[in-house]
Amino acid sequence: MAFGKYKEVMALKAKDAKVTGVAQDGGVVTSILCYALEQGVIDGALLAAKSDTPWLPKPVVATTKEEIIAAAGTKYTISPNMSAIKSAAREYALDKIAIVGTPCQIYAARKMQLYPFGARHIADKIALTVGIFCTENFSYAGLKTVIEDHCKVPIESVTKMEIGKGKFSVKGAKDVAIPIKETHKYEQDGCHVCSDLTAEFADISTGSIGTPDGWSTCFTRTTKGSDLMKKALAAGLFEKKEMAEFAAPMGLAMLEKLETGKKDKAKKTVADRTALGLFTTPGIVY
Numbered sequence: 001m002a003f004g005k006y007k008e009v010m011a012l013k014a015k016d017a018k019v020t021g022v023a024q025d026g027g028v029v030t031s032i033l034c035y036a037l038e039q040g041v042i043d044g045a046l047l048a049a050k051s052d053t054p055w056l057p058k059p060v061v062a063t064t065k066e067e068i069i070a071a072a073g074t075k076y077t078i079s080p081n082m083s084a085i086k087s088a089a090r091e092y093a094l095d096k097i098a099i100v101g102t103p104c105q106i107y108a109a110r111k112m113q114l115y116p117f118g119a120r121h122i123a124d125k126i127a128l129t130v131g132i133f134c135t136e137n138f139s140y141a142g143l144k145t146v147i148e149d150h151c152k153v154p155i156e157s158v159t160k161m162e163i164g165k166g167k168f169s170v171k172g173a174k175d176v177a178i179p180i181k182e183t184h185k186y187e188q189d190g191c192h193v194c195s196d197l198t199a200e201f202a203d204i205s206t207g208s209i210g211t212p213d214g215w216s217t218c219f220t221r222t223t224k225g226s227d228l229m230k231k232a233l234a235a236g237l238f239e240k241k242e243m244a245e246f247a248a249p250m251g252l253a254m255l256e257k258l259e260t261g262k263k264d265k266a267k268k269t270v271a272d273r274t275a276l277g278l279f280t281t282p283g284i285v286y
Ligand code: SF4
Pocket: 078, 102, 103, 104, 105, 134, 135, 136, 137, 188, 190, 191, 194, 195, 196
C-alpha cells in the first residue's frame, strides 16, 4: 500500500470556528490536540509556532488550548520540534507529550522510543504522534527566495502559503501562484531521498492532499490514534466524509499518485547517489 499501514482513512473538517479560522485546511491537528488535552490523553504538545521573524517557525511546548490554537497553520520551513522534547519533559515536567511533525520528525520520535540512547526517561513520555503530510520542505533562505524573488512579494506581507495542484501559492497583500517546479531547487537536500509523504509511522496523519479546500485527509494508523479519533468523532468535533466521495483526480487516487511519485523519486536519487559513490542513508520505507 502506497501510504503504509492504516486503520481508517477519512475526510475531516473541524467544526469549531476558533480552529477553522486559523487552520491551514480542515483543522485536524489543532482540534485533535485540543481534544486530547481536554481528555487528559496528553498534557502538552511540541509544535511549530510563529517566531518574531516572518515565516520562521520555532519549536514550542504548548500546554493550553490557546497555545495550541496560536500555533495552527502549516510552515514551509522545518521547525526542529523534537529539540524541545527534553525541555517538555524536564522543565515543563510533562508526562504525556504529543509530537506534531513532518514524517521525518515522526521517525525521530519512533527511533527515540525504540532506542532511547541519550533519551532515557524522555522517550517513554511520548503519548501521541501526529504526522503532517509533506512533499518537500525548504531552508528558510530558500523559502524567502521563492517568495521574494519568484512570487515577487515581501515575505512579511504573506498571510498564508500552500502547495497544491502543481502550484506554490502565497496569499496576503497580493495573491500569487507559481509552478511548483520553480521551487524544486530550493528544497532541502534530504527531502530528495525521503520516501514518506503521509507520515506512515504516526498515530494519526493528516494533510490537504486528496480533499477539497477546507477539508483534510486523515489516516488513523495505530490503536491509540484510532481510539482517540473515534472518541473525537463521537464527541462531534468534526464533519466527516468518506474518501470515496471525492472522485478522481481528488481522493485517494491523487494521494497515491503523489506518494508513489515521491517514493520513486527517492529511490532514483538514492540509486544515482550510490552510483556516484556518495553516501546515502538506506531507505526505511520505499
Ligand atoms: S520531505 Fe521528508 S525529509 Fe523533507 S521535511 Fe518532508 S518528511 Fe522531512
